[in-house]
Structures are given as structure tokens and as C-alpha cells.
Amino acid sequence: MIERAARSLETQCMSRYGFTVVFPPAGVNPPPSADDSNMPRRYGISDSAAAAKYGYELPPDPTEHPQPPNLSPAGVAVLTGRKALNPRAEEAPSTYRGKRVPQGGCEQEAFDKIGARIDFTLPSRLDHDSLVKSQEDSRVQKALTAWSACMKARGYTVADPYAAVDLAPSSGSGKASQKEITVALADIGCKKTTDLVSIWHSVDAAIQQRQVEQNQLALQQLKQKNTNAVKAAEAALRD
Numbered sequence: 001m002i003e004r005a006a007r008s009l010e011t012q013c014m015s016r017y018g019f020t021v022v023f024p025p026a027g028v029n030p031p032p033s034a035d036d037s038n039m040p041r042r043y044g045i046s047d048s049a050a051a052a053k054y055g056y057e058l059p060p061d062p063t064e065h066p067q068p069p070n071l072s073p074a075g076v077a078v079l080t081g082r083k084a085l086n087p088r089a090e091e092a093p094s095t096y097r098g099k100r101v102p103q104g105g106c107e108q109e110a111f112d113k114i115g116a117r118i119d120f121t122l123p124s125r126l127d128h129d130s131l132v133k134s135q136e137d138s139r140v141q142k143a144l145t146a147w148s149a150c151m152k153a154r155g156y157t158v159a160d161p162y163a164a165v166d167l168a169p170s171s172g173s174g175k176a177s178q179k180e181i182t183v184a185l186a187d188i189g190c191k192k193t194t195d196l197v198s199i200w201h202s203v204d205a206a207i208q209q210r211q212v213e214q215n216q217l218a219l220q221q222l223k224q225k226n227t228n229a230v231k232a233a234e235a236a237l238r239d
Contacts, residue, residue, distance in 0.1 A: 002118060005233035006110040010079065013106035017078050017096055021069050042131065043200050044161030046191060051184035055176030056165045081105030115232040122222055126211045134204040135160075143199040150190035161187060161196075 007023040014021045045051055050059050069079075076085060077092030081104045084090075094101055102109040111117055134140055144160055151158050158164050164187045168180035176184075191197050212219060 001230050001237075002114060002233040005114055005236040006107070008237060009110035009113055010106045013102070013109050014075070014079060017099060017101075019071070019075050019078060021071070021075070021079070023069055042204075043197050044164065044187065044191070045184055046188055046197050048185065048188050051188055052181060053176075055168070055170075055180035055184045057170065057176050057180075077101070077105070079105050080107055114229065114236050118226050118229060119222055122215065122218060126208065126215065130204055130207040130211060133207050134200060137203045137207075140200050140203050143194050143196045146194040147190045147196045150193055151186060154186045154190070156183065156186060161191070 011021050011023065040047070045056060053059070069075075071079060073083070074096060077083060078096050078101055080089075081092055081101060082089040083092050092101070092105075094103075102112075135144075147161065148159055151164070156164070156167055158167060164183065168177065168183040170176070170180065
């Protein structure tokens with residue numbers, strides 16, 4: 001809803017400067033999830049079928065995610081307030097053909113009118129903290145030691161699953177070597193033998209449950225903020 005409203009307002013804003021912008025339909029194929037808690041490789045690789053084909057490489061994404069509109073450098077400057085689509089790009093001039101461009105371009109103007117964006121800041125921080133703390137738990141430490149010993153028995157010296165990918169560096173071709181596939185399957189096999197993923201997830205989830213309880217008020221306020229942002233977007237679309 002917020003994306004739809006923002007694109008509508010951005011289109012109107014761009015037209016004031018003589019640009020016709022065609023955005024892909026919002027919500028048909030949304031961008032990849034920003035929720036790190038649901039990342040499939042939170043504890044390293046675990047999909048044997050994918051590893052047998054791709055090793056540590058990421059399988060092709062069958063979803064066609066929306067691409068940014070095809071804009072000239074001037075159009076990018078008016079849309080974003082920067083000289084490129086990269087959020088870290090240098091700021092563009094504050095005027096276009098003598099007309100002042102909003103701070104942050106039409107993108108920022110659109111979200112200013114809506115009044116808010118979905119805020120992931122607190123959940124992302126808690127999510128990061130829980131993963132770090134989970135690795136310090138004695139149960140996870142024991143499972144990691146068992147996993148490392150299992151890998152040692154298979155001929156690989158490695159301390160944790162995050163370092164396993166370095167045992168068979170990628171060629172950069174996008175295609176996994178047989179060595180990489182062999183290491184990846186050993187990695188997953190040892191995870192299954194030691195029950196590492198299940199143990200790690202259980203500890204991680206318990207930590208997050210405590211985080212929810214300890215940050216209940218802030219999370220409730222954030223939930224209300226995000227709800228208000230959606231309502232503001234609905235109102236913007238009606239105007």
C-alpha cells in the first residue's frame with residue numbers, strides 16, 4: 001500500500017518537471033524480504049538439493065523483481081535528489097531548469113506526504129543481537145563443536161558454518177565446482193548429524209521471545225507507527 005501511494009505521488013511530482021515515469025505495478029512481485037529472521041541461510045546452508053547443484057552459490061531467483069524506471073541522469077536527479085540511484089551517490093543540484101527540486105527528490109517528497117515509511121530499525125537490531133547472543137549459548141557452542149568435529153572427520157578443518165564457504169572458494173563464474181559441492185554437502189550432512197540447525201534455532205527463538213517481552217512497549221509503538229503509515233498511504237491514494 002505504501003509503495004503504491006509513493007509511486008503515485010512520485011509520478012505526479014516528476015510530471016511537474018516534464019518527466020513521464022512508468023513504474024512497475026506495486027505488489028505484484030515485491031522486492032526481496034528485508035526480514036533477516038526469515039533468511040534461509042541464517043545458520044548457513046541447509047538445503048541438500050540446492051547444495052548438490054549449486055554448492056554454496058545462491059540458486060537462481062525465479063521471481064522477476066521490479067526494476068527501477070529507465071530514466072536519464074536528469075530524471076534520476078529529480079526522482080532521488082542524487083546523481084545516481086545508489087543511496088550513497090553524490091547529491092544532485094537542487095534545481096532543474098531553474099525549478100527547485102525537493103530535498104531528497106520526488107521520492108522523499110512522496111514519503112513526506114504519506115508521513116512515514118515502514119520502520120525495520122528496532123526489529124533488525126534485535127534480530128542481529130539475538131543471532132550474536134545465540135552463538136554464545138553453551139548449547140549452541142556444544143553443537144558447533146560437534147559440527148566442527150564432524151567436518152574434521154570428513155577432512156575439513158573449520159570452526160563454524162559461516163567459514164565453511166571458504167574451504168572451496170567460488171570461481172566467480174556462478175557455477176559451483178565439484179569440490180565446492182562436496183564441501184557443501186559435507187557441511188549439511190554434519191548439520192543433520194549434530195542437529196545443529198534445530199538446536200541453534202531453538203536457542204535463537206527463545207532469545208527473541210525474551211526480546212519481545214523486554215521491548216514490548218517499543219514494539220507496540222512501532223507496530224502502531226507502521227499501521228498509521230499504511231493508513232496514510234490509503235488516504236494519499238484516495239486524494
